[in-house]
Amino acid sequence: MSSGVGIRVEPVTRRRISAHSHIRGLGLDEKGKAIFKADGLVGQLEAREAAGIVVKLIKEGKFAGRGVLFVGPPGTGKTALAVAIARELGEDTPFVTMSGSEIYSLERKKTEVLMEAVRSALGVRIREVRKVYEGVVKEIKIRRARHPLTPYYAIPVEAKITLATKDEEATLTVPEEVTQQIVEMGIRKGDVIWIDAETGKVHRVGRTKEVEGARTYDIEVKRVVEIPKGPIKKEKEIVSVVTLHDLDVYYTAQRSFISIFGFGFEREISPEVRREVEALVKKWLDQKKAELVPGVLFIDDVHMLDIESFSFLSRAMESEFAPILILATNRGFARIKGTDIESPHGMPLDLLDRLLIIPTRPYTAEEIREIVKIRAEEAEIDVTQEALEKLVEIGTKTSLRYAVQLLEPARIIAEERGSSKVEVEDIERARKLFVDVSVSVEYLKKYESLFLK
8 A cells, every 4th residue: 555645536425414505503602602593503502502512622622532412302403413513613524424224234234334434424634745737728729539449439639738827828738538537527718727747637726707718608607716826837735635434445446356347346345454544544644744634423313223333333432533423312211222221312321421412402483483484595485474474383383394394395386376485375285285293193093994004
């Protein structure tokens, strides 16, 4: 295994959370007090302030060997609080979410699923000084040749690209590998790019409007940037974040035989590879070439884990390479899976002792109103004040989740009757078509004899 940092690892995405994209943080003031509605969060003031203290402990490096457990009824913002903690820790903090039931697979061991999740939540921020060619594209000429197997099909094999900075201009001849990237990325005149001199990897920085003859649009989807200064060929500090799991996969693939039929490495990564990756990362850390970015591993419905999985998590928390572990459950007293022991939240007491437990409570009518408004705005659904109050009433009597779930069906019902606004009648119609849990229970009792057992 190479000891240098000069590698290019494409991150392996593993269910990175996106359902709470409107959350920007915990919404605390400078004294750590929660603002009623801020950073996409509403209410849960005590829980948010407790989470803020956890963030401070993490940033001070005083949270090793511990984790967080959110306990509360369904739909009380446990996942949202976990996301908010990750947002507070930094933009490039890895955030991995999974349900406790995901460990049960016919193809992989439970501990392997958890190990992958743990290592996916551990980032390595690599800083490299690399030689690059950087500038704004002033001209591109692509040379194509006939495909060796399909003569009537021409493929890009070479390109001449003219790059310019505010101080210099040069024309580069680039090979097929770079040319294909230029074609696939749609690089054109006016784009500011840099090309890694060692790997040939092309990166688009943005687009400038300072180049004469470059086509521009009233709505420009690419970031508008200035033309770089200085020489075209230069040394540039490149900062990238990869996870330990990304590195595991990369080095396993390097070792494995990949046939022309596309068969790759085994489903489980060997302990030897992981040990070598950890040794390599330690070397980078010692040489100040990289820094560890502990991410957040969020396990919802943690009561679904069994005693073996809880034991694994306890050991993982003590590891030198450990993410911030955040767990959530909506269970009271329950049996620990794999045992006959009943315990609070269905979890072993020795693990509970190592967790900071933060309770969440049911939302008030005022909080439900603000959350429904936020969710409607996110989904771009226009709701009348009367319809909003109806949803608040429903959310108070049933659950916040049910009230929010009625938004989209109500929007479709409103559109079908030719209205762009959701009215009370649309909410009532949606409620008849999609019942809540309590109505579903009544339905089961009424027709119990007709259901299969």
